[in-house]
Amino acid sequence: MRAYVRLELRRLARMPGLLIFAVLMPLLSYLLFTNLHGLTGQDRDVAATYTMVSMAGYGAIGALLNYASGVVVDRSIGWMRQLRLTPLSPVRVVVGKGLAAMVTAIVPVVALCVAGVLVNDVRLGPVQWLAIVPLLWFGALPFALLGLGMGYLATAQTVQPLNLLVYLGMSVVGGLWLPLDALPGWVAAVGRWLPTHAYADMSWQVAFGGSPTVTDLLTLAGWMVAFTGLAVVGFRRSVRSTASL
Amino acid sequence: MTNAAVQLTGLTKRFGALTAVDGLDLTIRRGEVVALLGPNGAGKSTTIDMLLGLQRPDAGTVLLDGQSPAKAIAKGTVGALLQSGGLLPDLTAGETVRLTAALQQRSRPVRDVLDRAGVTEFANQRVGGLSGGQQQRIRFAMALVADPELLVLDEPTTGMDVETRRGFWTTMRQETAQGRTVLFATHYLDEADAYADRIVLLRAGQVIADGTAAQIKAAVTGRTIRATLPGADLVGLAALPGVDRVETRGDVVMLHCDDSDTALRSLLSSTDAHDVEVTARNLEDAFIALTAAGSSK
Numbered sequence A: 001m002r003a004y005v006r007l008e009l010r011r012l013a014r015m016p017g018l019l020i021f022a023v024l025m026p027l028l029s030y031l032l033f034t035n036l037h038g039l040t041g042q043d044r045d046v047a048a049t050y051t052m053v054s055m056a057g058y059g060a061i062g063a064l065l066n067y068a069s070g071v072v073v074d075r076s077i078g079w080m081r082q083l084r085l086t087p088l089s090p091v092r093v094v095v096g097k098g099l100a101a102m103v104t105a106i107v108p109v110v111a112l113c114v115a116g117v118l119v120n121d122v123r124l125g126p127v128q129w130l131a132i133v134p135l136l137w138f139g140a141l142p143f144a145l146l147g148l149g150m151g152y153l154a155t156a157q158t159v160q161p162l163n164l165l166v167y168l169g170m171s172v173v174g175g176l177w178l179p180l181d182a183l184p185g186w187v188a189a190v191g192r193w194l195p196t197h198a199y200a201d202m203s204w205q206v207a208f209g210g211s212p213t214v215t216d217l218l219t220l221a222g223w224m225v226a227f228t229g230l231a232v233v234g235f236r237r238s239v240r241s242t243a244s245l
Numbered sequence B: 001m002t003n004a005a006v007q008l009t010g011l012t013k014r015f016g017a018l019t020a021v022d023g024l025d026l027t028i029r030r031g032e033v034v035a036l037l038g039p040n041g042a043g044k045s046t047t048i049d050m051l052l053g054l055q056r057p058d059a060g061t062v063l064l065d066g067q068s069p070a071k072a073i074a075k076g077t078v079g080a081l082l083q084s085g086g087l088l089p090d091l092t093a094g095e096t097v098r099l100t101a102a103l104q105q106r107s108r109p110v111r112d113v114l115d116r117a118g119v120t121e122f123a124n125q126r127v128g129g130l131s132g133g134q135q136q137r138i139r140f141a142m143a144l145v146a147d148p149e150l151l152v153l154d155e156p157t158t159g160m161d162v163e164t165r166r167g168f169w170t171t172m173r174q175e176t177a178q179g180r181t182v183l184f185a186t187h188y189l190d191e192a193d194a195y196a197d198r199i200v201l202l203r204a205g206q207v208i209a210d211g212t213a214a215q216i217k218a219a220v221t222g223r224t225i226r227a228t229l230p231g232a233d234l235v236g237l238a239a240l241p242g243v244d245r246v247e248t249r250g251d252v253v254m255l256h257c258d259d260s261d262t263a264l265r266s267l268l269s270s271t272d273a274h275d276v277e278v279t280a281r282n283l284e285d286a287f288i289a290l291t292a293a294g295s296s297k
Helices: A002-014 A016-034 A041-068 A071-076 A079-084 A090-118 A126-138 A141-153 A159-173 A185-191 A195-207 A214-240 B044-051 B069-075 B093-103 B110-116 B132-144 B162-177 B189-195 B213-219 B234-238 B260-270 B283-292
Strands: B006-015 B018-028 B033-037 B059-064 B078-081 B150-154 B181-186 B198-203 B206-211 B223-228 B243-249 B252-257 B274-280
Touching (some): A002 A016, A041 A126, A041 A141, A090 A126, A090 A141, A159 A195, A195 A214, B018 B206, B059 B069, B078 B132, B093 B132, B234 B243, B234 B252, B252 B260
Parallel strands (some): B150 B181
Antiparallel strands (some): B198 B206, B243 B252
């Protein structure tokens, strides 16, 4: 499986578009949001930290959804079928794809944290950094599974719009663009229970001196179970009928 | 170890109302080179998919050297080249084959295999920019890299030009000289005739003939009489003794006969037929006769 993951990473290096999209968009948004006119003093410091976490998460989720749902391409061109002729089992293919996807997620997280420190003078303690980076990285795992699920269930034509809808929808409603407090009440009520919110809130809590809440952990775990189910269903369906790959 | 290289028993696959493979039995001994021949829709690809474990049969079993296809593939004792198997356009030809080698428990030296399959000259080029024939050679290299005992090839020379096709079969000959078992599907009769020890003819998911090329030709006995006969009375011709079936092409009539001597006597005495030729049927005739028979019933 190591050979397969290496290969996936090599492919990734050859399509830099995906990472540019996943890093550049949130990075520019971050620098824009936090340097708006009239944002000064403590407000600005809070915004710089808060938005650093939001946009790091936004980038990580984007990278994962985009990369993992790319499995639809491997299916439609018959690459999955070709792999079935090798000893690499379908389960290892999907795990390998997931692992490679997780590698992509670290890039926007690191980029945003570095920008936070260098450009916006974000100051956190070493323990906070040691918590936030892994939380933003590994906490995004459910989105890798969601991406895989979509990649196995959607078709090459439907996957892009579906991806964008889910990505933007969950990011906006989950409070990654604007804090939930700034959203209409009923939107915030829904957003509170989205995986995007639970995921980012773990790091917001740490960044402002707290620790992840039980609600965050349970919410994210619940979604993790649901997304795993989705990925397993899609994966099983695709393996059963390799003919239609 | 006396297991057959391939043992298909009662293999059946349905797609809705269509029965693609219909209770197919086939045993292939070690070292045999077998062509699976049949028109489009005869069930060749579906049979191969089930043989490789890519599709689950609705009924019947597949044993490759006494094992399930999944086990055989995991052990690397089966190599396959599928038309429908896709390659990643962003990898180079060499990387693609090296990956396949790295996934195997044991593999031949990649350089060697690239050479044999004729991939070396474009090994550093991205797959996306290569022709269909070149991609087919990459698939061939992938099939060979584990040094498999059984090679399964689905229409292997599709997309290759004449020169490349010849080169491909020369390599195949060398590969089978080492005692490898080969099963290849094709719709090129000349390939089946030239390269297979044994031809299995499929129609509507069933084996309708199985033997050497000579045996299959013989199974369709008889000869064809060709003559020029303007305004021929087709019904009358078909009623001549020894005549099986009549066709016309313009002024030329073709009498497919089971007893051409008797038919010829009557033809010459009862009509003005001239420019008469009598020919034995070739494999193509046998193929058409066998695959068409029964489709009208």
